[in-house]
Amino acid sequence: MDFTKILFLIFHFILLSFVCSVHGRLYDYPNVPRFRALSQISLPPSPAPEGAPNTDNGKNSNDSAAIFNVLSYGAVGDGVTDDTQAFKMAWDAACQIDSAIVLVPYHYSFMIQSTIFTGPCKSGLVFQIEGTIMPPDGPDSWPKSVSKRQWLVFYRIDGMSMQGGGLIDGKGEKWWNLPCKPHKGINGTTASVPCDSPVALRFFMSSNLTVQGLKIKNSPFFHFRFDSCHDVHIDSLYIKSPSLSPNTDGIHIENTNDVTIHNSIIYNGDDCISIGAGCFNVDIRNMTCGPSHGISIGSLGIRNSRACVSNITVSDSTIKHSDNGVRIKTWQGGFGTVSKVTFNNIRMENVRNPIILDQYYCNNNNKSCANQTSAVYISDVIYSNIKGTYDVRSPPMRLACSDSVPCTNLTFVDVELYPAQGQKIIEPYCWNAYGDLRSLTIPPVFCLLEGKPQSLPSNDVDQC
Numbered sequence: 001m002d003f004t005k006i007l008f009l010i011f012h013f014i015l016l017s018f019v020c021s022v023h024g025r026l027y028d029y030p031n032v033p034r035f036r037a038l039s040q041i042s043l044p045p046s047p048a049p050e051g052a053p054n055t056d057n058g059k060n061s062n063d064s065a066a067i068f069n070v071l072s073y074g075a076v077g078d079g080v081t082d083d084t085q086a087f088k089m090a091w092d093a094a095c096q097i098d099s100a101i102v103l104v105p106y107h108y109s110f111m112i113q114s115t116i117f118t119g120p121c122k123s124g125l126v127f128q129i130e131g132t133i134m135p136p137d138g139p140d141s142w143p144k145s146v147s148k149r150q151w152l153v154f155y156r157i158d159g160m161s162m163q164g165g166g167l168i169d170g171k172g173e174k175w176w177n178l179p180c181k182p183h184k185g186i187n188g189t190t191a192s193v194p195c196d197s198p199v200a201l202r203f204f205m206s207s208n209l210t211v212q213g214l215k216i217k218n219s220p221f222f223h224f225r226f227d228s229c230h231d232v233h234i235d236s237l238y239i240k241s242p243s244l245s246p247n248t249d250g251i252h253i254e255n256t257n258d259v260t261i262h263n264s265i266i267y268n269g270d271d272c273i274s275i276g277a278g279c280f281n282v283d284i285r286n287m288t289c290g291p292s293h294g295i296s297i298g299s300l301g302i303r304n305s306r307a308c309v310s311n312i313t314v315s316d317s318t319i320k321h322s323d324n325g326v327r328i329k330t331w332q333g334g335f336g337t338v339s340k341v342t343f344n345n346i347r348m349e350n351v352r353n354p355i356i357l358d359q360y361y362c363n364n365n366n367k368s369c370a371n372q373t374s375a376v377y378i379s380d381v382i383y384s385n386i387k388g389t390y391d392v393r394s395p396p397m398r399l400a401c402s403d404s405v406p407c408t409n410l411t412f413v414d415v416e417l418y419p420a421q422g423q424k425i426i427e428p429y430c431w432n433a434y435g436d437l438r439s440l441t442i443p444p445v446f447c448l449l450e451g452k453p454q455s456l457p458s459n460d461v462d463q464c
Helices: 002-027 033-039 084-094
Strands: 067-069 078-082 101-104 109-111 115-118 126-129 132-134 150-155 161-163 167-169 199-204 207-212 215-217 224-227 230-235 238-240 251-254 257-267 273-275 279-289 295-300 306-320 326-330 335-351 355-358 377-390 397-400 407-419 429-431 433-437
Touching: 067 084, 084 101, 084 115, 251 257, 251 279, 273 279, 279 295, 295 306, 295 335, 306 326, 326 335, 326 377, 355 377, 355 407, 397 407
Parallel strands: 067 101, 078 109, 101 126, 109 132, 115 150, 126 161, 132 167, 150 199, 161 207, 167 215, 199 224, 207 230, 215 238, 224 251, 230 257, 238 257, 251 273, 257 279, 273 295, 279 306, 295 326, 306 335, 326 355, 335 377, 355 397, 377 407, 397 429, 407 433
Antiparallel strands: none
């Protein structure tokens, strides 16, 4: 009897072990290798509803973007052959495709004549520069039938990105030595003859633009110019020209709004950044500027013209070994307003005019400019946390406002400027400048007039 019970218990134990083993195998199958390999294969996506829009537009990945390599359109890339037509053909083809890439490949140098790349194009267009692009070598090589005022123009483009690790070489040396350039004429004069020189890259009547990561050097004239554009984003550019190269502004904007210029290095022979008439909502940040002529608003009001500029911020930047630091410059006789401008957290290193407001700007081939009754009205300008050293040849602060239209609401906070050489502190210069000292400045701006002027001539002040 006992033996029978023992056999019965052994039988049930074996049966239970078998069931548990099978149960375990049934639920452990995801760990079996053949199932793991199968799980990495994506199922086909469900078909989209009829007429559903493509929400990707190729912006998250370039894997599926169509690439239009200029070599495929006949470009040679030896730096001598004229590759203009190949670039235009690649552009025209890419312009018709969503998220297309015009590729300028690495290890090649392409010579291009003055060209206009025209839109509108499909969305998401990328102009990818990995090689070198250059113009004809100097004015004598420029075709006589082609304008000498511009080289590469992008016209009516919406939603383009220009980027890459390549180089744009403006080959400006021969242009800088024309006798019409400052001090290049006979006996160091400036000849009064036509003096057209090409802007390297010009964007005209365009929007939603991104320019990033490029290197550009030695432009004959301005390196970048944006006219009548909006929603422009500039980042991580490297712009270089000799300190004595004339009129080689790094970035110039005119009648352009909603602009960011960030994280770039510029040293050249004129303004690092210049802001012309009709600009508003501009944010400039984390720039290294100089040697140069600094960061400027203007010049404005030339030939009695109207100029409106507002909502400009320059911050978190360094200006070094430059003729000017932060500057507002206007001609006598203009009208309009400059308002709501902030210069904040800027370091000066041996700058000749760290803070300059000049309403008597005159760049007229050494001819004097007559004083006039009208002027651009400058108001609501903040200078905050501006520190560093200045070249003792000029005062660290020069506030030269119009005789008839004073500057108002100039605010100074935490400004400390010391001489780069010696111990002598030079006093600031003020003329008809009204404002407020929120903290002690070095040197003290005792010449700043308190409060507001008794009156402003309304017929000369256009509030824009």
